[in-house]
Amino acid sequence: MKLTDNTGQAKNPSPSGPADRNSFVFLDAGGKRWPRLRFFLFVTGLLFFIGVILFVQALFLPSQLTTLPPAVRQLKSRLKTLQVKEHPAGQPATRPLWLNFSKGNNSDAVFFPFIAKESDSVSSLGKKQVPESTCLQEIRLGFYEGWDPAGFDSLKAHAETLTHLSPDWLTVVDGRGGLKMVTEQKVLDLVKDRGIVLLPLLRNLGREGAWQPEAVEGLINGPAARQEQFIANLKVHLKGMGAGGVIIDWEKVDPSYQGAMTALLNKIASALHGEGLELWLCVPMGRELAVFDLDGLAEHVDHFVAMLHDENSESDPPGPIASWEWFNGWLETMIEYGKPAQWVLGLGSYGYDWAEGEKEAETVRFQDVMSRAGRSSLSSCDFDAPTYNPHFVYEDSGTPHTLWFLDAVTFLNQLKAGRASHVGGVAITRLGTEDPGVWQVLKMEPSLELSLKNLASLETIRTGAMIAHIGRGNFITIADDQVDGARQLVREQKDNSEDVVLARYEKFPSYLTMVHQGKGAGDAVAITFDDGPDPQWTPKILDILKAKGVSATFFMVGANMEKYPDLVRRIVREGHTVGVHTYTHPNIALVSEERAYLEFNATQRLIEAITGHSTILFRPPYNADTNPHDPEELLPIMLAQKLGYITATEDIDPEDWSMPGVAAMLENVKNGRRQGGSIVLLHDAGGDRTQTVEALPRIIDYLLVRGDTILPLGAMLGVPPAQLMPPVSQDQRPMSRVVSEGGFKAIHGVAEFFWAFMIVATTLIVVRTLSVAWLAIRSRRAGDAGLVWPPPSGLCPPVSVLIAAYNEEKVVGQTLRAVLNTAYPGEIEVLVVDDGSMDETARIVADMAQSEARLQLLRQINLGKAMALKSGFDAVRHEIVISLDADTQFTPETIGELVRPFADPTVGAVSGRARVGNPKTLVARFQSLEYTCGFNLDRRAYHLLNCITVVPGAVSAFRKSAVFKAGGISTDTLAEDTDLTLSLHKRGFKICYAPGGVAWTEAPETVRTFAKQRFRWAFGTLQCLWKHRDLLFDGKRWALGWFSLPSAWFFNILLVALGPIIDAILLFSLLMSPANSILYFYFLIFLCADLLLAAVACLIEREPLSQIWLVLPMRFIYRPVLSYAVVKAIVKASKGVLVGWGKLDRTASVTYNA
Incomplete structure (x- = not known):
């Protein structure tokens, strides 16, 4: 035994130093915070009272927006399944075209006399050979087009799978060798960071999307100086962007220029090779192939990219994009030229949607394909011989559509065929349109036997964050039901023993879908204006429109409308349409939902007050594009739709906001119309x-001269003007603009704040409940393998047991006997730190120490529990320190279970499983259930993610060196255990949970003592959360920063504090509106979450399920006490007062016997 008396002076060699009242978290030593806060609350209350008075005066019911026709509002009324018809896979020729290019069919030269023979393929540069590739990795090239934001999303998500990237950055602009370059810094940064070889695409594609063969023909047939200058410029561009070479994609060039084409390409290759750069060439499948002398080029071009798709392109009749026979025929033909490893297969992963009566098909992404199929109530689609390309037919607003597409399964089949031919790699055409399953296919090892079991991951089609598009036009609604899809993979053995994988689509996924409407006739155009009215410009624009006899639509800003109401009245009086453009012109995607609703409604109220009409048209500020891409861009549309608006976007942007010049604005309009745009x-x-004022007459004249009809927006949509701008009913008398706007903000703000909070709270509760339950069940099914660490043979390190005691005479004896009765075989020492007890605690410990050599007593003046623990950590001898409260009783196995996780040297602390040992009163039984389904279940779940927030003082173990590295026991909070746990996290130590380390603790048995304890816990927790707020949303410790700590802030502080208010509002609402089902829904969600966690916890802990009924009275009896404790803690923290520990009276009622 050893007795030490430190009552004369405190020994504090540990790192955290002596206790300092001034360092106590939230303490306001000067006493200035509370008076200031009271003044602030008084002023705020006074202003709120005045606001309520004004609100009551201005209170009136919101207007009811006219509903749109069902065809506009409902997607299912548009899309229908059609009876599947037999669609020919194109018109097959009497002889496959690829045979005309095969070396085994020399007689075919009569059909294509311009095909060069091997003897004709001598380059003027000699026989410079392409260096043998030393790359053993399969080439994985991605084609990227910067105009599609989805392409960058795909690139960013799957960059690690790609070896090369080809963005559409270079263009031959004229026959004089002009070269245009456009780059994106974000792409340059990404490829550099990920080590991807950059090979920009050099094309002859014009601004309107049409190929310009004359640009290439003028270059290849031009003088040598022109070619040399072109090559020099190309090298400068490539070096400037850090490229590894270039991919040339020149199409529609006259085949008679084959010799000139070969000479120029070989000259480019020679120049690039001299700079360590590569030349790749896109090779089209079809008659255009005749312009390329592949034998002559194979000795100079590093890689050929065989564009093995577009068997039927946008301008062809409906048919497969790359049928099986077509693909294999061209593949076998292409690898006859050069070496197989020189070929990269360009594989498509997109679709073509042919609408009956349209000149060209619409190119659609995979998610667009799936969405159209699913929302047409299609049960499956054809994916059979001979094409092995999936396709289906459907009807949109009475128009039949035929849709062929390529997916991950066609990609798999084509990839297998290519690998069997030993090609050099594959190219994805293009990033952003692909089936996500393509990336799963690419991640499979080439040598892996692609059994159906290995391909099972392709069977689930996950929607993720992808956005689908249906229809055409600038009026957008959102279908936001998202459901994953499913397809079954089957094998089909062909006659020649080829093995083909087929997909049977069993359930089409539902994506977040943008429904486009109002395309109108080909000659229909609408003109719209944003951001007005303005007294300088709007009258001039109205004068022009009136002179030209043209109707337009004005999306107006509420703040401007309030300033210039006469302009608003003139706009309506002269027959123009108005729409909502928000009140203050914020980016709706970046403001709160409450703020967004206020923006909508304030603007609507103002329109009604000024014009006597309402409007159902909306255009979001900053995001008026026809094809929003980011989810944040959809938020304004979804909010508008929720309020009854339809969003009108644009697809012709003259960019007048940038003041590019009248000519440039007119040219932008021309380009927009050529590309099919219809709303300016x-x-x-x-x-x-x-x-803008100068360009407007010229724009109108241009549109009229080309035969366009300028229509109001309603005509584009097929809706009469009275339905877009219905008059306000007579019983809705207009009020003062200021009063109505302010009053509506108030009523809407109060209501929407509560419901928004309920939505957020309900969502978070569901997510957290399911997450914790899943993690806990997973742990249990694994047999707690990750929680109870099997120690290595003979691992029994010496252990110090530390107990801080103050006036514990009723319980300390039982606690020590339980500890000393341990079955742990290693050496232990038990140190009791008596913190100035005024009862018989020290004597009882000293008497026991007389007969127990393992027991030691350390006495000190009363400095608080934290200081007692500090003294104890300084005094203990061993590296592993077990800590428990003086009223807690261990089982014989507890110490051994707590020690086991320290086999991992990175473990800094271990939490045991505390259980209530005195469940005699209802309050104690409430706590027993809370310990089971709250504290212990959370720690079990958090352990797997290494995000435990508190190792409880009742039953814990620490690595002494880790504690000192973390700063030791801190004295500036009332929750030293939480403080130490978070400090250990900061130092990078693991925190574990040992469910076998059971400790029976004494819980408060009355409401008064329970409230006293929970106030201390709440205040201490609040201190620690504030002190360690830098851990919140910490990316380095993602589980702690994004899961457990936000849960503590939201569920343990905010939601508990607001719990009674929420319950009261729900109860009041139920009394006022008993038929409101949404109120029952919220209440049931909250209750079911509690019941689920209680049931899961009881099953895992093998507790009787009969006790989960306590959840019901807990919500109305127990929870208000917790709320009181948290609110009191927040008030005390706001006041900045010093809060003491507070001693609970012991009852020695724990029934566990050691």
Whole structure:
């Protein structure tokens, strides 16, 4: 035994130093915080009272927006399944075209006399051989087009799978060798960071999307100086962007120029090779192939990219994009030239949607394909011989559609065929349109036997965050039901022993879908103006429109409308349409939902007050594009739709806001019309609109001359003007603009704040409940393999047991006997630190120490539990320190279970499983259930993610060196255990949970003592959360920063504090509106979450399920006490007062016997 008396002086060699009252978290030593806070609350309350008075005065019911026809509002009324018809896979020729290019069919030269023979393929540069590739890795090239944001999303998500990237950055602009370059810094940064070889695509594609063969023909047939200058410029561009070479894609060139084409390409290759750069060439499948002398080029071109798709392109009749026979025929033909490893297969992963009566098909992404199939109520689609390309037919608004597409399964089949031919790699055409399963296929080892079991991951089609598009037009609604899809993979053995994988689509996924409507006739155009009205520009624009006899639509800003109501009245009076463009012109995607609703409604109220009409048209500020891409861009549309609006976007942007010049604005309109755009976006406010006013007459004249009809927006949609702008009913008398706007903000703000909070809280509760339950069940099914660490043979390190005691005479004896009765075989020492007890605690310990050599007593003046623990950590001898409260009783196995996880040297602390040992009163039984389904279940779940927030003082173990590295026991909070746990996290130590380390503790048995204890816990927790707020949303410790700590803030502080208010509001709402089912829904969600966690916890802990009924009275009896404790803690923290530990009276009622 050893007795030490430190009552004369405190020994504090540990790192955290002596206790300092001034360092106590939230303490306001100067006493200035509370008076200031009271003044602030008084002023706020006074202003709120005044606001309520004004609100009551201005209170009136919101207007009811006219509903749109069902065809506009409902997607299912548009899309229908059609009876599947037999669609020919194109018109097969009497002889496959690829045979005409095969070396085994020399007689075919009569059909294509311009095909060069091997003897004719001598380059003027000699026989420079392409260096043998030393790359053993399969080439994985991605084609990227910068105009599609989905392409960058795909690139960013799957960059590690790609070896090469080809963005569409270079263009031959004229026959004089002009070269245009456009780059994206974010792409350059990404490829550099990921080690991807950059090979920009050099094309002869014009601004309107049409191929310009004359640009290439003028270059290949031009003088040598022109070619040399072109090559020099190309090298400068490639070096400037850090490229590894270039991929040339020149199409529609006259085949008679084959010799000139070969000479120029070989000259380019020679120049690039001299700079350590590569030349790749896109080779089209079809008659255009005749322009390329593949034998002559094979000695100079590093790689050929065989474009093995577009068997039937946009301008062809409906048919497969790359049928099986077509693909294999061209593949076998291409690898006859050069070496197989020189070929990269360009594989498509997209679809073509042919609408009856349209000249060209629409190119659609995989998610668009799936969405159209699923929302047409299609049960499956054809994926059979001979094409092995999936396809289906459907009807959209009465128009039949035929859709062929390529998916991950066609990609798999084609990839297998290519690998069997020993090609050099594959190219994905293009990033952003692909079936996500393509990336799973690429991640499979080439040598892996692609059994159906290995391919099972392709059977689930997950929607993720992808956005699908249906229809055409600038009026957008959102179908936001998202459901994963499923397809079954089957094998089909062909006659020649080829093995083909087929997909049977059993359930089409439902994506977040943008439904486009209002395309109108080909000659229909609408003109719109944003951001007005403005007294300088809007009258001039109205004068022009009136002179030209043209109707337009004005999306107006509420703040401007309030300033210039006469302009608003003139706009309506002259027959123009108005729409909502928010009140203050914020980016709706970046503001809160409450703020967004206020923006909508304030603007609507103002329109009604000024014009006597409402409107159902909306255009979001900053995001008026026809094809929003990011989910944040969809938020304004979804909010508008929820409120009854339809969003009108644009697809012709003259960019007048940038003041590019009248000529440039007109050219932008021309280009937009050539590309099929139909709604022009201009601005009548927001800056100097001189150019807009000057350009508007010229724009109108251009549209009329080309035969277009300028229509109001309603005509584009097929809706009469009275339905877009219905008059306000007589019983809705207009009020003062200021009062109505302010009153509506108030009523909407109060209501929407509560419901928004309920939505968020309910969602988070469901997510957290399911997450914790899943993690806990997973642990249990694994047999707690990750929780109870099997120690190595003979691992029984010496252990110190530390107990801080203050006036514990009723319980300390039982606690020590339980500890000393341990079955742990290693050496232990038990140190009791008596913190100035005024009862018989020290004597009882000293008497026991007389007969027990393992027991030691250390006495000190009363400095608090934290200081007692500090003294104890300084005094203990061993590296592993077990800590428990003086009222807690261990089982014989507890110490051994707590020690086991320290076999891992990175473990800094271990939490045991605390259980209530005195469940005699209802309050104690409530706590027993809380320990089971709250504390212990959370720690079990958090252990797997290494995000335990508190190792409880009742039953814990620490690595002494880790504690000192973390700063030791801190004295500036009331929750030293939580403080130490978070400090250990910061130092990078693991925190474990040992469910076998059971400790029976004494819980408060009355409401008064329970409230006292929980106030201390709440205040200490709040201190620690504030002190360690830098851990919140910490990316280095993602589980702690994004899961457990936010849960503590939201569920343990915020939600508990607001719990009674929420319950009261729900109860009041139920009394006022008993038929409101949404109120029952919220209440049931909260209750079911509690019941689920209680049931899961009882099953895992093998507790009787009969006790989960306590969840019901806990919500109405127990939870209010917790709320009181948290609110009191928040008030005390706000006041900045010093809060003491507070001693609970012991009852020695724990029934566990050691």
